[in-house]
Amino acid sequence: MLSRRSALLAAFSACVTLPRRSWAQPTSAAVGEQPETVTILRVKRRNIEVNGKTASVLGIRQPDGAQGLVTEVGKQFRVRVDNELDAPTLIHWHGLMPPWRQDGVPGISGPPISPGASAEYDFPLRFGGTFWMHSHEGLQEQSLLAAPLIIRDGRNAPGQEEVTIMLADFSFTPAAQIYAELQKKRAPLSSRSAEPGMANGGAVQSPDLNDVRYDAFLANDRTLADPETIRVEPGEPILLRVINSSCMSAYHFDLGVLTGELIAVDGFSVRPIAGQRFPIAVAQRLDILIKVPRGPAAFPVLAILEGERRQTGVILVAGRAPVTRIPEIAPTPSPALTLDFERRLRATKPLAKRRPDRIHQIDLTGDMNGYVWSINGVAWNKDVPPLPVAEGERVEFVLKNKTLMSHPMHLHGHQFQVVEIDGKRFPGAVRDTVLVTPGRRVVIAFDANNPGWWAFHCHLAYHQEAGMFTTVRYI
Numbered sequence: 382m383l384s385r386r387s388a389l390l391a392a393f394s395a396c397v398t399l400p401r402r403s404w405a406q407p408t409s410a411a412v413g414e415q416p417e418t419v420t421i422l423r424v425k426r427r428n429i430e431v432n433g434k435t436a437s438v439l440g441i442r443q444p445d446g447a448q449g450l451v452t453e454v455g456k457q458f459r460v461r462v463d464n465e466l467d468a469p470t471l472i473h474w475h476g477l478m479p480p481w482r483q484d485g486v487p488g489i490s491g492p493p494i495s496p497g498a499s500a501e502y503d504f505p506l507r508f509g510g511t512f513w514m515h516s517h518e519g520l521q522e523q524s525l526l527a528a529p530l531i532i533r534d535g536r537n538a539p540g541q542e543e544v545t546i547m548l549a550d551f552s553f554t555p556a557a558q559i560y561a562e563l564q565k566k567r568a569p570l571s572s573r574s575a576e577p578g579m580a581n582g583g584a585v586q587s588p589d590l591n592d593v594r595y596d597a598f599l600a601n602d603r604t605l606a607d608p609e610t611i612r613v614e615p616g617e618p619i620l621l622r623v624i625n626s627s628c629m630s631a632y633h634f635d636l637g638v639l640t641g642e643l644i645a646v647d648g649f650s651v652r653p654i655a656g657q658r659f660p661i662a663v664a665q666r667l668d669i670l671i672k673v674p675r676g677p678a679a680f681p682v683l684a685i686l687e688g689e690r691r692q693t694g695v696i697l698v699a700g701r702a703p704v705t706r707i708p709e710i711a712p713t714p715s716p717a718l719t720l721d722f723e724r725r726l727r728a729t730k731p732l733a734k735r736r737p738d739r740i741h742q743i744d745l746t747g748d749m750n751g752y753v754w755s756i757n758g759v760a761w762n763k764d765v766p767p768l769p770v771a772e773g774e775r776v777e778f779v780l781k782n783k784t785l786m787s788h789p790m791h792l793h794g795h796q797f798q799v800v801e802i803d804g805k806r807f808p809g810a811v812r813d814t815v816l817v818t819p820g821r822r823v824v825i826a827f828d829a830n831n832p833g834w835w836a837f838h839c840h841l842a843y844h845q846e847a848g849m850f851t852t853v854r855y856i
């Protein structure tokens with residue numbers, strides 16, 4: 382117990398908001414461990430160009446301009462975040478398992494960082510994968526306050542090329558205004574049922590998709606009118622790391638004429654699945670291995686918005702090949718995401734077989750009318766009691782979606798395994814964000830092995846803001 386308490390204390394002191402100052406001596410390096418340098422991440426305003434206009438957005442950059450962080454498994458995550466905004470912020474390390482005081486959720490793990498102040502982070506990186514970092518403060522994520530967080534490990538052959546593709550939805554309308562407009566919307570009576578399975582005599586109504594009309598969809602901050610072109614070696618394998626940092630948009634990621642092998646979701650390995658098109662919900666990640674054909678050619682890899690024809694992406698260019706313009710409208714719409722692909726995923730390192738010690742029934746609830754979103758009928762507020770669990774338990778969450786929208790549900794601080802969909806048990810993917818489509822039931826299991834106070838919420842930014850958020854607590 383003593384070691385856990387001292388670790389918590391160290392975490393506590395590392396996360397206290399401090400006035401701007403340079404890094405003091407590292408405090409938690411073990412005996413014989415080489416202290417590593419501190420990576421500085423500056424949260425600041427920046428300009429990008431979207432649809433021919435300048436857009437003022439936010440970002441997370443190192444002093445050399447690199448967005449986010451690429452590091453290696455086994456290293457310490459030793460980071461100082463400088464808030465150079467004129468508003469408070471706090472950055473969450475999505476998919477990592479830090480001590481809870483360093484998880485970056487304002488009001489839960491700690492206070493936000495005041496303008497001009499800094500916060501420090503220091504914890505070991507025990508697993509690799511494709512992760513990301515984003516603001517958990519208000520709706521800052523809609524202003525693109527997000528960046529990749531890549532932890533390299535054995536999945537990369539030495540020297541193998543890799544390409545990170547970060548997807549985002551973009552609007553020139555400020556997030557607060559988008560949210561206010563969503564709250565004003567009045568849905569037609571027919572789509573107001575909170576029990577989609579019950580409506581129309583049991584027939585499931587068509588799902589409600591894309592309730593924000595975005596101005597653009599970005600891949601690495603650019604649209605297909607001016608896409609990023611990435612030089613690749615003909616005949617060589619490449620690891621694509623696709624991160625969906627969108628606030629509200631799910632896609633099918635399309636490799637075009639290439640075929641790929643999905644080797645991980647949300648950073649965690651799955652039994653490889655070969656394919657050309659893979660679904661990706663909000664906050665999820667895909668690691669896809671591709672082999673670039675021999676000979677010069679350009680290969681667009683695209684993300685097509687679910688239920689629509691709008692698309693974004695980057696162009697991989699092998700050799701001296703001409704790059705032609707790719708339209709922002711796909712020839713055919715991408716279907717709505719379902720759970721069919723999730724059902725096919727199998728973790729390579731599943732949780733140990735074990736009966737659950739505790740099962741929580743979690744209904745995803747809400748009403749488009751007035752844009753009310755909640756968990757078990759309660760919109761989040763500080764008086765909502767945390768879901769109880771105890772350290773060492775195997776916990777299962779039975780997630781039932783009683784609404785007409787899909788919800789990508791994210792648990793902080795833990796890896797969970799998808800173990801059941803609609804009553805069928807299977808050893809599914811280990812991941813950190815799972816989509817629950819309308820009327821469906823998804824069961825996830827996790828081991829309560831990282832004591833603290835942790836968020837569990839829908840990752841659609843405006844659903845989270847409206848109250849589809851709760852917590853798990855064991856300290």
Ligand SMILES: [Cu+2]
Binds near residue numbers: 841844845
């Ligand atoms: Cu939601």
